[in-house]
Amino acid sequence: MPFIEESDLLELHKDIDKAQIINERLLDQIKYKNKELKRSKIQRNIFAGVTVLFLIATLAITSFTAGWSTSNFNKSETSFSVPLDSLESFKARIDNLKKENEELSLVKEFYLAKNFLEKETIYSVQVKSFVDNNLTLSSKSLNNTLFVKTNPFYSYSLGNFETLEEAQKFRKQLVNIGFEDAFVASYKEGKRLKIEPAN
Structure with a gap:
């Protein structure tokens, strides 16, 4: 094994x-050059952007003034005619768009109300409980119903009410038409809180 002197x-x-x-000096120089390159690239991009905006502004001003000057000389040429049937089709299209907008706003209101119901305490009248999940009673078209699992049962409730008094009035109506076992329960975030007094 070779021997190395301390010196x-x-x-x-x-x-x-x-x-x-x-090596550290070279790395510092590389970092400095990279910063210079980035700075020059940003300056070129800014210059190009300003140039494009200037060209667009120049074209807009030129076209505006050209259009204005021709309209002053030829006022009779500026009017145009549109067939009456195309106006009717535009009017029908606008009416259809208005109807679609109304339908979309109703859907939006429904989902906002649904979000409100999920976060707030609501009252509903339970009319039946099942041991099995009876999906035939649950329908997506029934918006004002709750189908909640309360172990070991599945409960089926009608109505979504903000106040206990409203739910109790609805319960009385249901009892009068034959749902004698109906009772009011309160729910929050899809879970039953408690069974409310009959009154």
């Missing part, structure tokens, strides 16, 4: 330190 070892360490200092 040679110190010289090697000095050479390594010098090389490390040189």
Whole structure:
């Protein structure tokens, strides 16, 4: 095994330190050059953007003034005629769009109300409980119903009311038409809180 003198070892360490200092300086120079390149690229992009905006503004002003000057000389040429049937089709299209907008606003209101119902305490009148999940009673078209699992039963409730009094009035109507076991329960976030007094 070769033997290294201590002085040679110190010289090697000095050479390594010098090389490390040189590498750090080179890295600093590379970082500085990268910053300069980024800065010049940003300046070029800004200059290009300003140039494009200037050209667009110039074209807009030119076309506006050209249109204005021709309209002053030829006022009779500025009017145009549209067939009556195309106006009717536009009117029908606008009416259809208005109807679609009304339908969309109703859907939006429904989902806003549904979100409100999920976050607030609501009252509903439970009319039946089942041991099995009876999906035939649950329908997506019935918006004002609740179908909640309360272990081990599935409960079926009608109506979504903000106040207990409204739910109790509805319960009395249901009892009068034959749902004698109906009772009011309160719900929050799709879970039953408690059974309310009959009154």
